[in-house]
Amino acid sequence: MKINITYQISEQQLLNLLDTAGRGSRYWSNSRLEYESEAKKALTLVGAVVKDEEAKKGYVLRPDMVEKGLKIMAKKYPQHFIDFAIREDYDDTTGDVFLQCALFNEVIYS
Numbered sequence: 001m002k003i004n005i006t007y008q009i010s011e012q013q014l015l016n017l018l019d020t021a022g023r024g025s026r027y028w029s030n031s032r033l034e035y036e037s038e039a040k041k042a043l044t045l046v047g048a049v050v051k052d053e054e055a056k057k058g059y060v061l062r063p064d065m066v067e068k069g070l071k072i073m074a075k076k077y078p079q080h081f082i083d084f085a086i087r088e089d090y091d092d093t094t095g096d097v098f099l100q101c102a103l104f105n106e107v108i109y110s
Helices: 011-024 036-042 063-076 078-086 092-104
Strands: 048-052 057-061
Touching (some): 011 036, 011 078, 036 048, 057 092, 063 078, 063 092, 078 092
Antiparallel strands (some): 048 057
């Protein structure tokens, strides 16, 4: 049996997640998402620049990627999604998993 549930996430929750993503991904990226002004850009069409220092590539994180990242995290890494969305008890690792889902559709760095 499969049940789909719609869950609403506030802008403040997204900003908090982006903050932890910026902090948790420092070992592979340079994003400045831990700064609210940069995190807010990710929620607009302007987007926030995320530099993948390992692959020497740059990405622009935009709202469609944020939504996609949350959906992928919920499907492939449900414990992290539950920690974020349901328990509201998450850390830098959860943020890192989210950012990798948003950019790469999976976790490629650990």
